[in-house]
Amino acid sequence: MLSRLGTSGSAVLLISALACVPAGDEKRPAGAGEKPDPFAASSTPLPAGYKGPKYAVSHDYPTEAPPAPNDPPWRKALNGAPIGPDTAVAYMSALKEYVTKDIKTLVLDYANWDAGKARWYNMPWLYSIQDPVHGTYPAGEFPSSMFPLSGLKTPGDATMNTYVVVYYNDTAGYTLGQIWGKDAAAPDLTKAQYREGAIVVKVCLSSATRATWGPMDGAALWDVYGVPPNAPSGAKPAFFQGSVFQVDLIVKDSKTAPQTGWVFGTLVYDKSVPGDAWDKLIPLGAMWGNDPDVNSAANPNAILKQSVVNPVAPLYAVETLGYGGRLSGPNDGAVVQNAIVDGAAAPRVAASSCLSCHSTAEWQMQSFLLPSPSAPQKNRSPSPDVTSDGFLYVYKPGTVEFNRWFQNRLGNVPKDPGSVALDFHMNLAFKALPLWAKATQPSTRAERSERSDPALLLKTGLPPRMHR
Ligand code: HEC
Numbered sequence: 348m349l350s351r352l353g354t355s356g357s358a359v360l361l362i363s364a365l366a367c368v369p370a371g372d373e374k375r376p377a378g379a380g381e382k383p384d385p386f387a388a389s390s391t392p393l394p395a396g397y398k399g400p401k402y403a404v405s406h407d408y409p410t411e412a413p414p415a416p417n418d419p420p421w422r423k424a425l426n427g428a429p430i431g432p433d434t435a436v437a438y439m440s441a442l443k444e445y446v447t448k449d450i451k452t453l454v455l456d457y458a459n460w461d462a463g464k465a466r467w468y469n470m471p472w473l474y475s476i477q478d479p480v481h482g483t484y485p486a487g488e489f490p491s492s493m494f495p496l497s498g499l500k501t502p503g504d505a506t507m508n509t510y511v512v513v514y515y516n517d518t519a520g521y522t523l524g525q526i527w528g529k530d531a532a533a534p535d536l537t538k539a540q541y542r543e544g545a546i547v548v549k550v551c552l553s554s555a556t557r558a559t560w561g562p563m564d565g566a567a568l569w570d571v572y573g574v575p576p577n578a579p580s581g582a583k584p585a586f587f588q589g590s591v592f593q594v595d596l597i598v599k600d601s602k603t604a605p606q607t608g609w610v611f612g613t614l615v616y617d618k619s620v621p622g623d624a625w626d627k628l629i630p631l632g633a634m635w636g637n638d639p640d641v642n643s644a645a646n647p648n649a650i651l652k653q654s655v656v657n658p659v660a661p662l663y664a665v666e667t668l669g670y671g672g673r674l675s676g677p678n679d680g681a682v683v684q685n686a687i688v689d690g691a692a693a694p695r696v697a698a699s700s701c702l703s704c705h706s707t708a709e710w711q712m713q714s715f716l717l718p719s720p721s722a723p724q725k726n727r728s729p730s731p732d733v734t735s736d737g738f739l740y741v742y743k744p745g746t747v748e749f750n751r752w753f754q755n756r757l758g759n760v761p762k763d764p765g766s767v768a769l770d771f772h773m774n775l776a777f778k779a780l781p782l783w784a785k786a787t788q789p790s791t792r793a794e795r796s797e798r799s800d801p802a803l804l805l806k807t808g809l810p811p812r813m814h815r
Contacts, residue, residue: 383786385471385531389479391573391584399570402482402512404469405462406531408524413517416544420445421610422603430603430610430635435655438603439612439630442546442596446516450548451625453514454567454591457481467548468520470513470774471531472783478573483510483552483589484778487680488576494677497663500559508554508576509678510589513774518599519545526775534783536710536767539775540759541608545599549774551678552589562663566590566616567624592616593664593678594628597771604635606653606755609771611635611701613676615664631664632656634674637702637753643671644745653755654700670744670753673700680704683717686741698741703752708776709766716777718742718752 386404393401424441425434449465462469469482476484488506491499501507515523522545525538554576557564568588575587594614601608612633620627636653643649654673656665667682668675675681681699688696698717707714715721719741742749756762758770769776 384474385527385783385786387474388482389477390475391479393479393572399480400458400460402477402479403462404471404474404482405467405514405520406469406471406523406527407463408468408527409466409517409521410524412521412542413544415518415542419544419600421598422600425603430633430655431652432655435612435633436630436657438610439596439614439633442598442610442612443614443628443630446546446548446596447625450514450550450594454550454594455623455625457569462514466517466520467514468517468523469515470523470779471527472779472786475782476778477512478510478571480570480572481512483512483550483569483571485509485573486511486551487678490684492684493682494560494663494666496666497661498561499555499663501555505577507560510552510554510571511549511678513547513549516544516546516548518542519547531783532787534780536769539767539769539772541599541770541772543599543601547595547597549595550591551593551595551676553592553678554587554589556588556590560590560663562618562661563590563592563616564618565624565627566592566618590616591624591628593631593676595676606636606757607702607771608758609635609702611674611705611771613674613701615661615676617661617664619661629660630657631660631676632674634701636755637700637706638671638673639750639754641671642745642750643673644743644749647671668697669700669703670697672697673703673753675700675704680717683739683741685738687738688741689743692738693741696741696744698744698749699752702771705771705773706752706754706756707762708769708771708773709761709763710769710776710780711766712776713763713766714752718744718749 386406388402388404421438421441424437428434430438449467453460473484485508487509490506491501499507519541522538522541526534552569553563555563568590570586571589572586573584574582575585592615596614597609597611599608600610604610610633613631614628615631617627617629620629632655634654638651638653641649641651651672656668656672656674664677667677669681681697683696683698684694686693686696704716707716719739759768761768
């Protein structure tokens with residue numbers, strides 16, 4: 348089924364991401380019978396003789412919370428005005444400026460990048476999906492039809508594949524330490540709420556380069572060591588390169604974003620901007636709410652009040668904006684190709700946004716990332732709502748069901764009753780917790796449902812099996 352899905356657009360992003368979660372043998376750095384090391388970098392060994400830089404999980408998390416920023420530069424950039432069309436790009440530019448010293452080194456000068464020294468941190472438990480050079484893991488597969496206006500070339504059924512790595516600043520790293528403790532054996536989800544000033548950065552690579560996608564001309568190129576994109580099954584790891592084309596930057600700032608607590612923004616590569624490959628990463632926009640009051644299906648021209656898109660953003664990056672023009676980036680899969688909406692095939696539906704998708708971050712996850720009847724972890728099935736032809740059922744935009752994905756909530760209120768809200772934190776909800784559960788917990792259905800009862804997790808902070 349997955350290979351058939353390979354040609355069907357953004358459904359692939361979600362299903363292939365889920366596919367790493369359910370049963371199946373996974374490689375671990377530890378030998379059989381040994382305890383896995385949650386902080387291992389990668390289960391893929393580099394070839395003998397490799398001399399270049401390597402990824403290591405930065406996990407010496409701060410044990411004292413850094414003080415909340417008083418008047419941080421991103422808020423100063425608003426000049427006392429609320430965030431909006433006139434100020435959102437300046438806000439994102441100030442946030443970019445703030446992380447530049449460190450993240451520019453990560454992006455352009457990896458040999459000199461020392462995450463621990465710079466006080467940036469990573470998530471445990473991702474070794475089975477991470478590459479050993481940069482710690483990136485596969486995030487999406489997009490056919491050329493996803494970017495019809497900007498000339499992405501993927502021959503035949505091939506896809507442009509994307510890879511990501513996530514870094515947390517010291518304030519966010521403090522929360523990671525609170526969740527995972529020293530040994531990352533038993534997450535405490537009562538501690539999963541971030542403090543003011545938490546910043547999370549996600550660097551996204553595209554397997555497309557100048558030759559296959561013009562907009563990538565001049566982008567920073569990263570080495571990845573893993574199974575190359577579109578390789579036949581069973582293919583061996585090899586080195587390949589990816590273009591750094593999107594850098595997500597999110598910040599906990601409840602003053603600017605009182606309804607959600609977060610400003611979500613992203614930078615995209617624009618080859619027409621002067622400077623180096625870091626200077627050329629410009630804000631695509633920002634959002635701080637889902638505009639629940641705007642029914643964009645009924646009023647397609649209604650103006651959004653909680654999403655701003657940079658009017659000079661490059662064309663390829665605005666081809667995949669979210670529902671009603673809400674913010675989403677080219678790596679994010681907000682556009683579903685081959686959807687079934689209201690019983691009929693729909694070729695291209697803008698069905699998500701940054702905050703819409705991230706608002707499903709809870710444990711256990713009961714809702715699919717996109718507005719769809721699928722229920723990922725509850726059924727432990729990659730997606731019961733994808734047909735064998737690779738179509739994804741999507742609720743009709745603007746309906747009551749669909750709009751449940753476009754509410755504004757704070758990060759401590761779960762989307763679905765009975766789950767624990769994880770403050771919009773997808774890397775935790777969708778990647779680390781499922782991989783932790785898979786590595787540490789027995790797998791009969793009864794035991795799984797007992798252990799994953801969120802009420803128990805909340806009460807004890809530990810799943811019953813580990814609570815001695
Ligand atoms: C359709 C779903 C979806 C959309 C839309 C989406 N994301 Fe994400 N995001 C994810 C998933 C899933 C992860 C976990 C890592 C991964 O698998 O890529 C993630 C991870 C992240 C992270 C790392 C921290 C975390 O929460 O895990 C950041 C930062 C981020 N996204 C920012 C954004 C921004 C900014 C946008 C909009 C421009 C956006 N995302 C749109 C699904 C989405």
